[in-house]
Amino acid sequence: MSVVTNTTTIGAIDAPSRRNTELVLLLFAVFISVFAYANVGLALNGELPSGMLGYGLGLALLAGVAHLAVRRFAPYADPLLLPLATLLNGLGLAIIWRLDQSERFQALKTFAPAASKQLMFSAVGVGLLVVVLVALKDHRILQRYTYISMVVALFLLILPMFFPAVNGAKIWIKIPGVGTIQPGEFAKIIIAVFFAGYLMVKRDALALASRRFMGLYLPRGRDLGPILMVWAFSILILVFETDLGSSLLFFGMFVVMLYVATERTSWIVFGLLMSAVGAVGVAAFEPHVQQRVTAWLDPFAGWGKVAASEQMAKSLMAFGSGGTLGTGLGQGNSDLIGFAANSDFILATVGEELGLAGMMAVLLVYGLIVERGVRTALAARDPFGKLLAIGLSGSFAIQVFVVAGGVMGLIPLTGMTMPFVAAGGSSVIANWALIGILLRISDTARRPAPAPAPSSDAEMTQVVRP
Amino acid sequence: MNKPLRRIAIFCGLLVLALLVRVNWLQYVRADELNANKHNRRVQIERYAHERGNIIVDGNPVTGSVETKGSDFKYKRVWKNGPMWAPVTGYSSQAFDASQLENIEDGILTGNSDQLFFDRTLSLFTGEKKTGGNIVTTLNAAAQKAAFKGLGNKKGAVAALDPQTGAILALVSTPSYDPSVFAGNSLKDAEARQQLLNDKDKPMLNRALRETYPPGSTFKVVTAAAALENGLYTSIDEATRSPLPYRLPQTTGNLENEGNIPCKNASLREALRWSCNTVFGKISDDLGNQKMIDEANKFGFNKEIFTPVRADASVYPKDNRPQNAMAGIGQASNRATPLQMAMVAAAVANDGKLMQPYMVAERQAPGLDPIYTHEKEQFSQPLSGENAQKLQQMMETVVANGTGQNAKIPGVTVGGKTGTAQHGLNNSEKPYAWFISYAKTGSGSPVAVAVVVEDGQANRDDISGGGLAAPIAQAVMKAVIDSRR
Numbered sequence: 001m002s003v004v005t006n007t008t009t010i011g012a013i014d015a016p017s018r019r020n021t022e023l024v025l026l027l028f029a030v031f032i033s034v035f036a037y038a039n040v041g042l043a044l045n046g047e048l049p050s051g052m053l054g055y056g057l058g059l060a061l062l063a064g065v066a067h068l069a070v071r072r073f074a075p076y077a078d079p080l081l082l083p084l085a086t087l088l089n090g091l092g093l094a095i096i097w098r099l100d101q102s103e104r105f106q107a108l109k110t111f112a113p114a115a116s117k118q119l120m121f122s123a124v125g126v127g128l129l130v131v132v133l134v135a136l137k138d139h140r141i142l143q144r145y146t147y148i149s150m151v152v153a154l155f156l157l158i159l160p161m162f163f164p165a166v167n168g169a170k171i172w173i174k175i176p177g178v179g180t181i182q183p184g185e186f187a188k189i190i191i192a193v194f195f196a197g198y199l200m201v202k203r204d205a206l207a208l209a210s211r212r213f214m215g216l217y218l219p220r221g222r223d224l225g226p227i228l229m230v231w232a233f234s235i236l237i238l239v240f241e242t243d244l245g246s247s248l249l250f251f252g253m254f255v256v257m258l259y260v261a262t263e264r265t266s267w268i269v270f271g272l273l274m275s276a277v278g279a280v281g282v283a284a285f286e287p288h289v290q291q292r293v294t295a296w297l298d299p300f301a302g303w304g305k306v307a308a309s310e311q312m313a314k315s316l317m318a319f320g321s322g323g324t325l326g327t328g329l330g331q332g333n334s335d336l337i338g339f340a341a342n343s344d345f346i347l348a349t350v351g352e353e354l355g356l357a358g359m360m361a362v363l364l365v366y367g368l369i370v371e372r373g374v375r376t377a378l379a380a381r382d383p384f385g386k387l388l389a390i391g392l393s394g395s396f397a398i399q400v401f402v403v404a405g406g407v408m409g410l411i412p413l414t415g416m417t418m419p420f421v422a423a424g425g426s427s428v429i430a431n432w433a434l435i436g437i438l439l440r441i442s443d444t445a446r447r448p449a450p451a452p453a454p455s456s457d458a459e460m461t462q463v464v465r466p
Numbered sequence: 467m468n469k470p471l472r473r474i475a476i477f478c479g480l481l482v483l484a485l486l487v488r489v490n491w492l493q494y495v496r497a498d499e500l501n502a503n504k505h506n507r508r509v510q511i512e513r514y515a516h517e518r519g520n521i522i523v524d525g526n527p528v529t530g531s532v533e534t535k536g537s538d539f540k541y542k543r544v545w546k547n548g549p550m551w552a553p554v555t556g557y558s559s560q561a562f563d564a565s566q567l568e569n570i571e572d573g574i575l576t577g578n579s580d581q582l583f584f585d586r587t588l589s590l591f592t593g594e595k596k597t598g599g600n601i602v603t604t605l606n607a608a609a610q611k612a613a614f615k616g617l618g619n620k621k622g623a624v625a626a627l628d629p630q631t632g633a634i635l636a637l638v639s640t641p642s643y644d645p646s647v648f649a650g651n652s653l654k655d656a657e658a659r660q661q662l663l664n665d666k667d668k669p670m671l672n673r674a675l676r677e678t679y680p681p682g683s684t685f686k687v688v689t690a691a692a693a694l695e696n697g698l699y700t701s702i703d704e705a706t707r708s709p710l711p712y713r714l715p716q717t718t719g720n721l722e723n724e725g726n727i728p729c730k731n732a733s734l735r736e737a738l739r740w741s742c743n744t745v746f747g748k749i750s751d752d753l754g755n756q757k758m759i760d761e762a763n764k765f766g767f768n769k770e771i772f773t774p775v776r777a778d779a780s781v782y783p784k785d786n787r788p789q790n791a792m793a794g795i796g797q798a799s800n801r802a803t804p805l806q807m808a809m810v811a812a813a814v815a816n817d818g819k820l821m822q823p824y825m826v827a828e829r830q831a832p833g834l835d836p837i838y839t840h841e842k843e844q845f846s847q848p849l850s851g852e853n854a855q856k857l858q859q860m861m862e863t864v865v866a867n868g869t870g871q872n873a874k875i876p877g878v879t880v881g882g883k884t885g886t887a888q889h890g891l892n893n894s895e896k897p898y899a900w901f902i903s904y905a906k907t908g909s910g911s912p913v914a915v916a917v918v919v920e921d922g923q924a925n926r927d928d929i930s931g932g933g934l935a936a937p938i939a940q941a942v943m944k945a946v947i948d949s950r951r
Contacts (some may be wrong), residue, residue, distance in 0.1 A: 104538065256477075261469045302506050313505060319492045320500025323507050333508050333538070356493035360486060367482040374475040378468055386467050390474055397478040401485060410488045 012223050018079035019071050026063045031091025033059055034330055039331065040098040055097075058119055059090050062126045068465025073133040074443035080377060081442070084369050084434045085420055089122050089428065092421035094329070095349050099342040102335035114342055114423040121425035126430030131435030139441050149225070153191040156183035157233075161240050170241040185417075185430035188253075188399075192391035195254060195391035199261035200384045207262035230254045235278045242288040243315030245406075245414030249398055251275050256394040257387055260377075275438075296412040308413070310339060311345070315407050318348040319359075326355025342423040344415050347407045351415045362421070363404065370397040373438050379445035389441045392434050470546075484633035501768040512578070514539035514560055519575040519598030519832065521555050521567055524607045524732065526598075529555060532824035537651055543568070550614045550646035553623075553637045553672045554605060554825065555776070557645035566672070566775045567601060567825070574599040574829050574832060574837075581838070584833045592619040602828035604633035609913070612945040613638040616938030623673035625804040626942050629904060629911045631842040632821030634773060636915070636942055639673040641665075649865075677920055678801035682887030682898045683931065685796030686746045687810055690734055690860060692761035693749045694853040702856045705731040712744035715787040716746070721747045721795075724886070738860045739868035741884065743795045750794020755785055758794060764819065764848035766809050767802070773825050780806040788888065796887060804916045807902045812914035815881065815904035818854035862905070870901065872936035875944055881905040884931030896921065901935035905943040913946040915939045 041049030072293020255271030302309025556566025575580030762782035861881030882903030
C-alpha cells in the first residue's frame with residue numbers, strides 16, 4: 001500500500017487564481033489615473049491639484065475594496081476585468097475633472113462640476129459590484145428570474161415615456177431628491193438575463209424546427225414570434241423615446257444571443273434585415289433621427305443652422321486638432337464642443353488631448369474588456385452562463401462601437417454614454433454591475449473542478465500482488 | 467455553442483478594428499484638413515495665443531499687443547494712432563478676423579508662417595517664448611501725418627509713392643476709424659464695429675485703395691501722354707487744331723470748358739495749364755477708344771494692383787465715341803483710385819518708368835533677421851523718357867503759373883495737375899477735388915502724390931483741385947523732402 005497520502009503534485013494542475021496579477025495591474029491602473037490627474041493640474045494651473053491626494057486615495061480605496069471582494073468571493077475570477085474597468089473609470093474621472101476646470105463651462109449658467117459626483121457614483125458602482133459578488137454565489141441562480149427580469153426590463157424601458165424629453169430623447173426619469181436616472185442602462189443587464197434564460201430553454205426549438213429555403217434555414221412562424229416582438233419593441237423605443245442607441249443595442253444584443261444559442265446564420269440575416277427595415281422606416285418620418293443622419297453625412301453643411309451638425313463638426317475638429325500625439329491633458333480646446341462634452345462626447349477630449357496614440361490605447365482597453373468577456377463565455381460550462389456572458393460583453397462591444405463610432409462620425413450619432421469614462425451616474429453604476437456579473441461567471445468557469453468525492457468503493461480496491 | 471461564440475468574438479474584433487481605422491483616418495490622415503477648417507475656433511485661439519509681431523513704420527512699431535483677461539484669446543491687438551494708420555494696417559480683431567496687412571501678413575505676424583519654420587524649430591530647443599515676426603513698411607511717418615492732418619475732417623484720400631522705387635510713402639483715408647475699438651471679442655467690440663459699419667460716411671472704407679472716383683482733369687495727363695506716345699503732336703508748344711466750341715462727336719451737344727479760357731488751337735502745354743476740356747476731349751476722340759485704353763492700361767488701369775493689399779481696378783472703359791471723348795477728360799465711365807493717379811504722376815516723374823507700388827519693405831523673423839526684402843520692380847513703361855520729360859515740362863507749367871500754384875515749394879521743382887470731377891446725375895452732387903503732383907530735387911523725384919477730397923461741406927464754387935487738394939499734396943511732398951534731408 002502506498003504511503004503517499006499527500007497529493008501536492010496534483011495540486012499544481014489547479015488553475016492559478018491570478019489574484020496577485022490583478023493587484024499589480026490595479027496598482028498600475030490607479031497610478032496612471034493619478035498621474036493623469038496631476039498632469040491636468042500642472043497643465044492648467046502649474047501646480048499639483050489640491051484634491052489629488054483625496055482623489056488618488058478614493059480611487060485606490062475603490063480598487064482595493066473591489067479587489068478584496070473578488071479575492072474573498074470570486075477568487076478565480078478573470079484578473080484583467082477589474083483593472084481595465086478601474087483604469088477607464090480613473091481616466092474618465094481625470095478627464096471629467098479637467099473639463100470641470102474649463103473657463104468656458106464655468107461661464108455657463110447651467111454649469112455644475114461633475115467630477116466629485118462621478119467619484120461618488122463610481123463608489124456606488126463598486127459597491128454594487130461587491131453586492132453582486134457577495135449575494136450572487138452562482139450566476140445560475142439568475143435563471144430562476146427569467147420572466148421576472150423580462151417584466152422588470154419592460155418596466156424600466158417604458159418608464160421614461162412618462163417623463164419629459166431631455167435634449168430630444170426620452171431616456172431619463174427624474175426622481176425628486178435623487179436626480180435623473182437613465183433606466184435603459186440597467187435594463188441592458190436585466191434584459192440580457194431574460195434573453196439568456198429564455199433562449200437556453202427555447203434554443204432547440206429555435207434551432208431545429210425550421211425549413212430550408214434558398215439555402216437558409218427559415219424559422220417556423222411561431223418561433224419567429226419572440227424575435228418579431230423584440231424587433232417591434234426596439235422600434236417602439238425608437239419612436240416613443242427617440243433613442244436610437246438603445247434600440248440598436250437591444251436588438252443587436254438579441255441577435256447575437258440568438259445566434260449563439262441556435263448556431264443558425266439565418267437568424268443573423270433576419271436580424272440585419274429587420275433592423276435595416278426598422279431603421280429606414282423610422283428614419284423616414286422621425287425628424288430627430290433624420291437630423292442625426294444629415295449631421296452624419298455632412299456635419300459642416302449644417303454649421304450654424306443645426307445644433308446636432310455643429311456639435312458633430314466640432315467633435316471632428318477636436319479629433320483633428322489632437323493629431324497623432326495630442327495636445328496633452330488640459331491643453332486642448334475640446335470644451336468648445338459645449339453641451340455633452342463630458343458625457344456623450346468625452347471621447348473627443350481623449351482624442352484631442354491624448355491624440356491618436358491615446359485614443360488607440362483607450363479603444364484597445366475597451367477591446368480587451370470585450371475580449372475577456374467573450375473568453376469568459378467560451379470558458380463557461382453552462383449554456384446559461386455562456387449566453388449571459390456573451391450577451392453582456394456583446395452589448396458592451398456594441399455600445400462602445402455605437403458611441404465611439406458616432407462621436408468619430410463613422411455612424412450617425414445616437415447619444416449613449418461611453419462606459420466608465422463618460423460622466424453619468426446610471427451608466428457608471430450599471431457597468432460596474434455588469435463587470436460584477438462577468439467576474440462571477442468567470443469565477444465559476446475558471447474554478448477548478450471539485451475533487452471527486454471519495455468513493456466508498458475505493459477502500460475495497462486492492463492491488464493483489466502475487 | 468463555442469463556434470458561434472468564436473464568430474461573435476471575431477465580430478467584436480471587427481467592430482474595434484473599424485474604430486481603430488476610423489480614428490487613424492480622422493487623427494492622422496484628415497488632421498490637417500480639420501485643423502484648417504474655417505469653423506475651427508482653435509485657429510483664432512492660436513492666432514491670439516502669442517504676442518503678435520508688429521507693423522513698423524520708420525523704425526517704430528505702429529501696433530502692439532496687450533494681454534487680456536476673461537476670454538480664451540490671450541492677447542489683443544492695439545494700434546498707435548489707429549485712425550491715421552488704419553488704411554495701412556487694416557484691423558485684426560479677435561471676433562471679426564483681420565483685414566489688409568494684418569490679414570495678408572498674418573503668417574509672419576503670428577509666427578506660424580512656413581517661412582519661419584527654422585526659427586520655430588530653433589526656439590523649440592532654446593525654449594524662447596513664441597512671438598510673431600515683424601512687417602517693416604515703406605511708409606513715411608511724416609508724410610502720412612501731413613496727409614492725415616491736411617485732410618483733417620474732410621472726406622477724402624491721399625496716396626503718395628516714391629516714383630523711383632514704387633515704395634508707398636503715405637496712404638490715408640478719411641474719415642477713418644480706430645481698429646482698437648473692436649479688436650477684442652466683447653459685446654462692446656461688436657457694438658463699436660456695428661456702429662462703424664452703419665456709419666453713412668463709411669469710415670472703414672479704404673478710400674486710397676478701394677474707392678474709385680472719376681479722376682476728372684487729372685486724367686488729362688494720361689490723355690496727353692497718349693497723344694505724345696501716338697505721335698499726334700510732336701511738340702508740346704505747337705497748336706492743336708482744336709476748335710472752340712468743340713462739338714462732341716455724334717451728338718448735338720458741345721463739350722464746355724470751365725469758364726472763359728483760351729483753348730482754341732491751344733498748345734498742349736497751354737491746354738494743360740488751363741485745363742482745356744475741348745482740347746483733351748478732341749485728342750481722346752482723335753486717338754480712338756482702343757489707343758486710349760492701351761495707354762491707360764500701361765499706367766495700370768483695368769487691373770487690380772496688389773501692394774500687397776489689394777487696390778481696386780481703375781477703369782478706362784470700352785465705349786462709344788462721345789463717351790470716349792468724355793472719358794479722355796476723366797469723366798463719363800472713367801474711374802480711378804487715388805493710388806492709380808499717384809502712379810500716373812510717379813510714372814511721369816520717373817521719366818516714363820512706372821515702378822510696381824509696394825508697402826512691405828521687409829519681413830522679419832521674431833529675432834529681427836530679415837527673411838524677405840523687397841527688390842524694386844518695374845511695372846511698365848507708359849511713355850518714353852523723352853515724352854515723359856515733355857510731360858514734366860507741361861505739369862511744371864501748371865504749378866508754376868497755372869491752376870496748381872498752391873502746390874509750389876520754394877527751391878523745389880514741382881509738377882502737378884488739378885482736377886474737379888463732376889459726379890452725380892446731371893452733376894447734382896458736389897464735385898470731387900483732385901490734385902496729382904510730384905516734386906523733383908537734384909537726384910530725381912523722391913515723391914509723387916495723389917489727393918482726392920470729396921467734400922460735402924465746402925461751397926460748391928469753392929471746390930477746386932487747386933484750392934482744396936493742392937495744399938495737402940504740397941504738405942505731403944514737403945514732409946517727404948524734409949525727412950530726406
